[in-house]
Amino acid sequence: MERWPEGPSADPKAARERYDSGIRESRKAWREANKAALPAAHFGLGIVTVASVTVGLSAGPVPGLLVAGAFTALFLVAHAVMTLRGVRGPDGVRRAYLLTFGWTNWI
Numbered sequence: 541m542e543r544w545p546e547g548p549s550a551d552p553k554a555a556r557e558r559y560d561s562g563i564r565e566s567r568k569a570w571r572e573a574n575k576a577a578l579p580a581a582h583f584g585l586g587i588v589t590v591a592s593v594t595v596g597l598s599a600g601p602v603p604g605l606l607v608a609g610a611f612t613a614l615f616l617v618a619h620a621v622m623t624l625r626g627v628r629g630p631d632g633v634r635r636a637y638l639l640t641f642g643w644t645n646w647i
Contacts, residue, residue, distance in 0.1 A: 576642025584641030
């Protein structure tokens, strides 16, 4: 049984503050663990470029363009979402780029 610092009749305000601070710490740790780096995003762009060229050479230009187009569409959607959230300019482009190609951070 957990012992409350406030005693047997816990203060709801203190309990809420303890809960909120625990959630903040947990979310901060999750963000740090899942943060994509710019070099990893560049590597992801390189992988997508090589994959679309390889698919284009082996299966034809249309499938190669579909691979490149899918990632372009993902980037444009991510950038539109960033713009709607109020993140504009170079920071919005950077965040959309990291979202689109930062997956190589976990390979």
